[in-house]
Amino acid sequence: MSYHGKKVVILGGGSGMGLSLAEKIVALGGQAVICGRNTAKLQAAADRLGAAVSVSTFDLGEEQAVKAAFDRIGAFDHLVSTAAQLTFAPAVELTTEQVQSMLVSKFWGPFYASKYAAPHIAKNGSITFFSGLAAYRPAPGASVVASLNAGLEGFAMTLALELKPVRVNVVSPGVVDTPTWDFLSDADRKGLLDSVAASLPVGRVGQAADLADAALAVMGNGFISATVLHVDGGGRVA
Numbered sequence: 001m002s003y004h005g006k007k008v009v010i011l012g013g014g015s016g017m018g019l020s021l022a023e024k025i026v027a028l029g030g031q032a033v034i035c036g037r038n039t040a041k042l043q044a045a046a047d048r049l050g051a052a053v054s055v056s057t058f059d060l061g062e063e064q065a066v067k068a069a070f071d072r073i074g075a076f077d078h079l080v081s082t083a084a085q086l087t088f089a090p091a092v093e094l095t096t097e098q099v100q101s102m103l104v105s106k107f108w109g110p111f112y113a114s115k116y117a118a119p120h121i122a123k124n125g126s127i128t129f130f131s132g133l134a135a136y137r138p139a140p141g142a143s144v145v146a147s148l149n150a151g152l153e154g155f156a157m158t159l160a161l162e163l164k165p166v167r168v169n170v171v172s173p174g175v176v177d178t179p180t181w182d183f184l185s186d187a188d189r190k191g192l193l194d195s196v197a198a199s200l201p202v203g204r205v206g207q208a209a210d211l212a213d214a215a216l217a218v219m220g221n222g223f224i225s226a227t228v229l230h231v232d233g234g235g236r237v238a
Contacts, residue, residue, distance in 0.1 A: 001220045003030025007076040010034050011060065011113060012083035014041040016178035017130065020208035021080060021215050026052045033073055060109030070116040077125040078219045079117050081110050084130065084180065088141040099144055106148035114159060126167040126219050129156050133174045133232045153228055160226035167225035169218040174232025176206035201234035
């Protein structure tokens, strides 16, 4: 599929799945606007990917900053939100600040972005949110993560009706080897990912490119809307 003449806005585009998607958009002839809070990280990614990638720096939790960003970006074709700032801990140990941070990436960010993207997005375009396996396989330490992922999917289903004919979909990843796990030591990270891989039907954890390909699939198919695409290596049945 060609993305020549298409512009894709990626929230969380400076690393991991968002960066992988930007790479693929550029390879397919499109333009990517990568968004986030860390200007240096975003600019380094843009410098590596070339002139087809531009940077928009703003805080997803600041409503007026989000509005101003989309006003600057102007017309575009697809919006993808891979942003995730998650804390895994028992509910009784989570601080209000940690929960607020998760709300920004998994609720307020997608809410503000879709609200202020709506006037600019092409009528044959799409919005794709990233949720996660925790909504279907909750585990100790993931109570808020599970709740927010499930809530994001409910939001997307209704948004598909409100913004039609713009399509709205969700990609639900399983465990993916991305910088999300950088808070762990190298040994603990390897142990976790190896353990998860052994439990999955596919025998491995996900890679950022797997999820980027999934986003391309729902973006590119004009008959997919109000759908959750599970890209979890069989994690829901493992």
